[in-house]
Amino acid sequence: MDLIIRRAKLMGKDGTVDIGVSEGKITTIKKEIKERGNEEFDAGGRLVLPTFTDMHIHLDSVLTLGTPRYNESGTLLEGIAIWGEYKKKLNIDEMKARAMRALELIASNGTTRVRTHADVTEPTLSTLKGLLELKKECADIIDLEVTAFPQDGILTDPGNQELLERALELGADNVGIIPHIEYTREDGVRSVELAFKLAKKYGKKVDGHVDETDDEQSRFLEVVAAQTIREGYQGKVTAGHTTAMHSYNNAYAFKLFGLLKKADITIVANPLINIHLQGRFDTYPKRRGLTRIKELLQHGINVALGHDCIMDPWYPLGNGDMLHALFMGVHVGQLTGYRELLDSLNLITYNPARALGISERYGVEEGKDADLVVMDAFSELEAIRTMAPRLLVVKSGRVIIKTEPAKIKIVRDGKEKPFNRYL
Ligand SMILES: [Zn+2]
Known part of the structure; x- marks a missing residue:
């Protein structure tokens, strides 16, 4: 052996x-x-x-913290603005070096499968090309999937739809959407329809940023679920963030759970980033803004976690450790019943494996x-x-x-003794 x-x-x-x-x-x-x-x-x-899986991370922007400036408001929108400034000058080799450094960090924390988003709303598609190269170069430590992610929306610029399709031709694994960033509700719905059309044409899965807002009127998840059922795409669709669900009224949320179950959609929560970004327009009480992990699981819906950001325009912290994301998730989502805690490990192991379609070998x-x-x-x-x-x-x-773990010694009464930190 x-x-x-x-x-x-x-x-x-x-x-x-x-x-x-x-x-x-x-x-x-x-x-x-x-x-x-x-x-x-x-x-x-x-x-x-x-080994663990990170279902949602932005490798193109990792480790750019403070360049060209820090996000002082801590909001998603200021983050998008800073990234817009950064990506104008983005250099492919520099981006790949940052992303590889992050992937090594991620692997050192026991994660060997990563799904990343590549921003495909800049005309050169350099982040996508770089991450597709990286996919081959990191294969010894990480199995990488790259989602073509229209960060600024599909319909907000006349060229974006073409860029998204070009990204799929170049070999992106999944089609991204961000309907809540489109200008209107109608555009958001149309962007979902367009993305599914492209997904079917190129034989790809759909991996969206959906309703990442505290606006309780943001209801694109139902649109994604309905489209999934219509297109027979059950089991091939992932919706990330879905933080508006935190603010939905319960009657609507419970109707939605039934629809999500029928559509067999995986919800990807990003606890580190959303506890940091959401509720920024609230005074007090301040909403937590995390999607309803506990209730989704209770309704038999597949839920997985993402780390989302490491030291970038949206999040100044992050260590590439899915146990950090899980630790935050069980606190904010109150998954702290004994059984819930034990089962919570599924959020970074078996549940994402199911979403990636690798359960048979995992x-x-x-x-x-x-x-x-x-x-x-x-x-x-x-x-x-x-x-x-x-x-x-x-x-x-x-x-x-x-890893060689630290050896701790305790010094008391002038004597040094090895300290047993296992409780
Ligand atoms: Zn994201």
Whole structure:
């Protein structure tokens, strides 16, 4: 065997097992594997998870914080304005270097699948071209999907529709939409119809920014869901943010849940960014502005998470760690019942795998892809609570990250002792 991870605790299971890996696949899981592996790692009873997925990030703008200026209002709209200034001078090599640095950071945190948005509203399409090149160059550490994202709208400029189509011809994986940025409700509806038409023509999925606003009148998610059903696109559509749902009246929200379930749409929440961006027009009380993760899950709708931004015009922080996004999500969405907390790991593991259509080869089971992360934690709760270090990250059977955790000593009464930080 190429690799054996010994004494691993698996999600939802008691006791430990050895995991044997050969040629990129998990070949054996049993109490004790007798043979020796070419490479071995002793998890010592620690939790081993399938690697995480980031369903929504803007790699073209990562690590640009402060250039050409900082977002002082903290609003989405000032962020879009700053990005508009930056992208006029964007250099493809410089962008790729930033994005690769971010992808390494993301991989170091146990994520090996990323879906990124490439802004396709600038005429050279350089961000898209750069990210499509990067998709090949980062394949040893990350499986990357690139969504053609019309940041400024599809119908707000006569050239944008053509640019979106050109992006699909160049090889973008998914068609993006941003209907709430279009000038009118009618334009928003038409932009959704156009995007589905293009998706069908080029055989792509739809991956939208939908209703990322605190405006309770913003109801494009229902338009996307209805179009999904009409076009027979169930299971191929993702709607990101959907923060207006936070402000919908309950009667409408509950009607919408039924429609979303029927359309089999995945909702992607971005807790770090939306707790930071939403409610900016409120005084007090201030709305949280996060989409209704808890209720969506209760209604059987697939929900996954995105990190969205790392040090860019919209968000000054970010560490590329999906456990940070999850930690924020369980707080803001109040997913803090014991069962809810344990299940919340699905938001960055099995649920996004379903949205990406890779469930058949995803998970810690014999025959599945050997994409594994060893947490420095002995339970699911501890992994979330401490956002535990990722001791080992394995992609396609190959070790890509090794972490040596900090050793802490406590000094009391003049004596130094190793400090046990596991509770
Ligand atoms: Zn976004």
